[in-house]
Amino acid sequence: MANKNLKCHVCHKQINGQYYYDWAGHSICASHIHSITKCASCGQFCDNHAKDIGLGMQICDHCQKYRIEYKDSDSIIQFVKNVFQNTPIGNITHWKLMMVDAETLYKKTKDKNTRGLAQAVGTEYTIFIYRELSRVAFAQVLAHEMLHVYQYTNHINPPKALCEGFCNLGSYVVLSSINNKEAKAAIDNLKKSEDPIYGYGFRLLLSVYEKDGWLGALKNIKEY
Numbered sequence: 166m167a168n169k170n171l172k173c174h175v176c177h178k179q180i181n182g183q184y185y186y187d188w189a190g191h192s193i194c195a196s197h198i199h200s201i202t203k204c205a206s207c208g209q210f211c212d213n214h215a216k217d218i219g220l221g222m223q224i225c226d227h228c229q230k231y232r233i234e235y236k237d238s239d240s241i242i243q244f245v246k247n248v249f250q251n252t253p254i255g256n257i258t259h260w261k262l263m264m265v266d267a268e269t270l271y272k273k274t275k276d277k278n279t280r281g282l283a284q285a286v287g288t289e290y291t292i293f294i295y296r297e298l299s300r301v302a303f304a305q306v307l308a309h310e311m312l313h314v315y316q317y318t319n320h321i322n323p324p325k326a327l328c329e330g331f332c333n334l335g336s337y338v339v340l341s342s343i344n345n346k347e348a349k350a351a352i353d354n355l356k357k358s359e360d361p362i363y364g365y366g367f368r369l370l371l372s373v374y375e376k377d378g379w380l381g382a383l384k385n386i387k388e389y
């Protein structure tokens with residue numbers, strides 16, 4: 166099947182036959198799928214405008230342009246806080262933010278797919294987040310990590326799939342209130358995730374949330 170108007174993002178030739186596409190509308194020949202790097206922030210296909218951030222990871226030009234800076238982190242923190250404040254979760258306190266580079270976070274997590282981490286320091290928590298993320302990805306990761314802090318500080322300790330699913334539900338609700346193309350793509354990824362913990366746990370809590378809202382989701386994780 167030839168796709169007359171489709172140019173490949175990698176080899177710039179007209180695409181013939183099977184192809185893959187990303188949320189930003191880039192298509193690539195199927196033959197590139199194993200060699201292409203996906204943006205560590207938003208997941209779109211990287212090209213030669215992408216920036217290396219170490220560990221073989223890259224950030225696309227979209228995310229470089231909309232990169233989170235310390236100066237805009239305050240307004241995004243406030244945005245995420247407001248989303249939770251209007252729910253039974255309320256105010257999440259006892260944490261501070263540290264934006265770190267990919268290698269620093271990797272040293273703590275040993276997992277390249279982890280873009281954030283909430284760590285206890287005494288009775289306070291530090292939320293570590295990649296400093297290379299776009300604002301949308303930052304909001305998504307922050308919402309997730311804030312709900313870890315919420316669970317820790319309220320001594321809620323469900324099985325891992327429910328714990329991570331609940332945090333991803335927070336990301337989902339925050340992304341839903343951003344409502345742009347990048348946020349919609351991130352929601353799609355959450356819903357499609359085949360991860361037995363993050364994906365399964367999220368879909369389970371989403372179905373509870375769609376029926377019974379946050380109170381239903383909270384009841385679900387508090388049963389343990």
Ligand SMILES: [Zn+2]
Pocket residue numbers: 173174175176177178193194197
């Ligand atoms: Zn190609």
Ligand SMILES: [Zn+2]
Pocket residue numbers: 204205206207208209224225226227228229299
């Ligand atoms: Zn990106």
Ligand SMILES: [Zn+2]
Pocket residue numbers: 309313329332
């Ligand atoms: Zn988590």
